[in-house]
Amino acid sequence: MLGGMADRPYHHGDLRAALIANAERALAERGPSALSLRELAREAGVSHAAPGRHFKDKQALLDALALTGFDRLTGRLEDALAAVGEDGVRTRVLALARTYVGFAIDNAALLDLMYARKHDPRSSAQLSAAMERLLDTVVRPIVDGQSDGEIAGGDPWPVAMTVSAALHGFATLKAAAPPEKVEESLAEVVRVLFEGLAPR
């Protein structure tokens, strides 16, 4: 009963969410190497071992962070698709491209984390599932475009894979470029994708 009566309640309320939110901020602001469970605990105003109740491991925290990343990215892509409506495949692919690359620029470190965790065989099945949902979001407009005859038919998966790969690769390669350059070359990439490399 000394002066040390903490005004904070003994229970945080939603420590788990707070930790993830702080982790994401720290990741964006100071890079992945600056992520420390103890520091996150301090920021959340809890003791150094409290995070252990919510995440077995540092890795578990990172996995959870990656998972929120996948979910948010998928959500944004779906919102973008909804926003452009039924304006044709190319418009929709361009919308996907802008959104994906925008996310990559705003969340470069998070995106790195997402894919780094995905590579690790020890990573949870949840991550693979989230990744699949992400790919599905890209496949759907492709399939729609094929059935409308707007793009060439055939197995949609290689096509979707090519588009996804180009988007992800572009985002990775261009993440540090000036924004207007990005928009410009992004449009060019979509054009090349649609017209192909062959002369006509």
Add this chain to the structure above:
Amino acid sequence: MLGGMADRPYHHGDLRAALIANAERALAERGPSALSLRELAREAGVSHAAPGRHFKDKQALLDALALTGFDRLTGRLEDALAAVGEDGVRTRVLALARTYVGFAIDNAALLDLMYARKHDPRSSAQLSAAMERLLDTVVRPIVDGQSDGEIAGGDPWPVAMTVSAALHGFATLKAAAPPEKVEESLAEVVRVLFEGLAPR
């Protein structure tokens, strides 16, 4: 003159190279989080502070590692191009694709490291330069193909960017897939790139 006379010389000979080599092995075998300067020092048979003479910091070691990665990848791509000779652009692009993806599969963790370090503004100019050399290696066949009329003309950079992006993205997305699946869908990706998405 007790039995403890270490048979190894006081000077290692080429500690720097040994550290990088061990680091790469450890990275591939046990993931990036298992990389410890002290453990690398132990493996090399030197004291825990010896690495400090060659790398200011852990980050410096990682940068050096990334640099060797870029150099080796660029070298392999050039070798692959040399091996296919003058067989046409599509053949050359396919060779690049196979080589790039092969490298990505065999060195997934290293490739992650390479691009993660590239994102960091604190990373050395050497890394950017290495990255540029890598891109140049992809651009050259494109330019050649354009001047031969084998692929559509125009600014070669968006074209090269699209190809590079597709390759890198594909490598990232497919790094964990079974090899024959990879070869198959890789061929499809190159086909889509050449023919484009538009119906014909």
Add this chain to the structure above:
DNA sequence: CCCCATTGTTGTCATTGACAACTTGTCGGG
């Protein structure tokens, strides 16, 4: 109303990265 699962806490340990101060080996100019 009290039991006990959940969430947090304190304490501790080995490992790590960084740095400082010192030693050993090598090599080139006088």
Add this chain to the structure above:
DNA sequence: CCCGACAAGTTGTCAATGACAACAATGGGG
């Protein structure tokens, strides 16, 4: 040839960290 400067390695130390164990507060359901 030797001697001094510089490169490369060494020991010692420190604060920070992740993991774990043992203990304490909280509060909801039997």
